[in-house]
Amino acid sequence: MSVFILRRLLQSALVMVAMAVLVFFGVHLVGDPVYMFITPDMDQADIENVTRALGLDRPIWEQFWIFMTNAVRGNLGQSFIFGEPALGLILQRMPATLELAFAALLMAVVIGIPLGLYAGLYPDGIPAKTIMAGSILGFSLPTFWVGIMMIMIFAVILGWLPSTGRGDTVEVFGLHLSFLTLDGLRHLALPALNLALLKISLVIRLTRAGTREAMFQDYIKFARAKGLSRPRIVGVHLLKNILIPVVTVLGLEFGSLIAFSVVTETIFAWPGMGKLLIEAIQQLDRPIIVAYLVMIVFLFVVINLVVDILYSILDPRVRLGDRGQ
Amino acid sequence: MIRETVLEVSDLKTHFFTKAGVAKAVDGVSFSLGRGEVLGLVGESGSGKTVTGFSLMGLVDPPGRIVSGSIRLGGEELVGRPEEAWRTLRGRRIAMIFQDPMMTLNPVLRIDTQMIEAIRAHEDISREAARERAREALARVGIPSPDERLAAYPHQFSGGMRQRVAIAIALLNEPEVIVADEPTTALDVTIQAQILYEVQKLCADTGLAMIWITHDLAVVGGLADRVAVMYAGRIVEQGPVDAVLDAPFHPYTHGLIGSVPSHNRRGHRLTQIPGMAPSLLHLPPGCSFAARCPRADAACNEMPALTELSPGRGARCHHPHLAETATGGAA
Secondary structure, three states: OHHHHHHHHHHHHHHHHHHHHHHHHHHHHHOOHHHHOOOOOOOHHHHHHHHHHHOOOOOHHHHHHHHHHHHHOOOOOEOOOOOOEHHHHHHHHHHHHHHHHHHHHHHHHHHHHHHHHHHHHOOOOHHHHHHHHHHHHHHHOOHHHHHHHHHHHHHHHOOOOOOOOOOOOEEEOOEEEOOOOHHHHHHHHHHHHHHHHHHHHHHHHHHHHHHHHHOOOHHHHHHHHOOOOHHHHHHHHHHHHHHHHHHHHHHHHHHHHHHHHHHHHHHHOOOOHHHHHHHHHHOOOHHHHHHHHHHHHHHHHHHHHHHHHHHHHHOOOOOOOOOOO | OOOOEEEEEEEEEEEEEEOOEEEEEEEEEEEEEEOOOEEEEEOOOOOOHHHHHHHHHOOOOOOEEEEEEEEEEOOEEOOOOOHHHHHHHEOOOEEEEOOOHHHHOOOOOOHHHHHHHHHHOOOOOOHHHHHHHHHHHHHHOOOOOHHHHHOOOHHHOOHHHHHHHHHHHHHOOOOOEEEEEOOOOOOOHHHHHHHHHHHHHHHHHHOOEEEEEEOOHHHHHHHOOEEEEEEOOEEEEEEEHHHHHHOOOOHHHHHHHHOOHHHOOOOOOOOOOOOOOOOOOOOOOOOOOHHHOOOOOHHHHOOOOOEEEEOOEEEOOOOOOOOOOOOOOOO
């Protein structure tokens, strides 16, 4: 088990280095961040001062070397724009993004599994067909368009829910959280649903397919032959089996929830990492971009690890490291 | 031997209403089963023996359903009962064992969970008491150290052990009848012999009646008291197992026995039944075996009735093999 985790962490370190190289040189090719700071009244000497202050006067490989030596010590550089440590800025925004992503994940599970289960158990009815058609829409409509439509309907026309910001937050262990206040929840609802839409559709289809398959398995028929009630068969025998693929896929998709939150955060002005990233890209704020991506890679690795461990809990046939009997 | 009748099936018809037409998987099956008796239900794939088993459990799923007929368990009519009434019956008074022990136990639930729930579905007893009964049931089917095995998952058992667990689950509520659908087909021969021996002992000791569905005549010969041979959804011959296997009346039974290797001498060709089983969607109006039967003639265009040809033995044929020397037959 510990060997397994260690190997995973080592692999991920390699991925992070490779990614840092790509992004560092990639952003350098895109443009010179110095031009973001130049105002019409600056002369050549001023521009050179700014360049030197940002360390951009040195050759790119030297800049990269400095970045790497600092990175090993946990310093991912200072934001050009804010003049603060990039990692700190990202960590400061991370709770908002994670909150949004978790809310979306929760919605995907709470809405997706029951609907998928229903569609799998009664596949021929009108409700099931409606659910499946809906899931196709959820898959194919672009997130940004749905987001704008949601703002239009729920915020502008109906005026039920606010369209921007986090609302009131409560501080817990130094983290600002929206979901603990009613106002925060109201602010969270639209962006979370927007982000969750794709995942809800995914969970519906996965659950339905799993249900359809499992219902014809002998163990379900045997459970019926034992005289078990239908709720017991569906709730225990069926659900525990179909949760295995659902948990796996959702775990892997959690990373993409965070990645997709860039779009949702931009539309709903949600002050998370995604919005920070978009702004950083527009301003060529390289330290933030690199730090963000390092963070994301790290998150992916952790998530995959958690999924593997969860998987082994759900499926007794999978026991990490130990060989069973 | 006169036995008290436990299960009485008469003229049972289970049809499947598919887009291609009505498949008459079970079409007028009748038999009865006494206490402690083992009835072998024999036939090739698609003959309707498994559907017969599922009909007895009320487990026929759409598009199939029991169209008519009667199933009486201890004198109580089962056909036409609502689902909830079936549910309380299943696993309590009539239980079932399936063919593939690798597939019947839920892979993600522990054995004790799967056993305790089977008891508590029918009885309001404590988890501990149910667990104790599960332990006893495991011990009864010859599983060593049942206490440890209760906490194990199915994948930690071998195929033979899993089938024992399935049998133990079927026995939990002391049912009157067990329907066993080819339970030893997927096991190797030594395990099969052990399980057959134990099943036989159980039936003799407890008065449990059993319907043993199989295509293996050797198993039937060693285990069953009586045998019913199914072909295209109907019973074509039934009677005491030794009599039927020694001198079958029906040409189909005859052909089946002739195609078993152990009944033939080394170096001789196996006899085989020409042609193939008819589609259940398009059964001929007369005897469904006529097209493959060496004895068929014009009379066979009419469905023969299941007639008693000797005491306790019947066949559904116009031209049965009445004696080894007889060449013709009663028309």
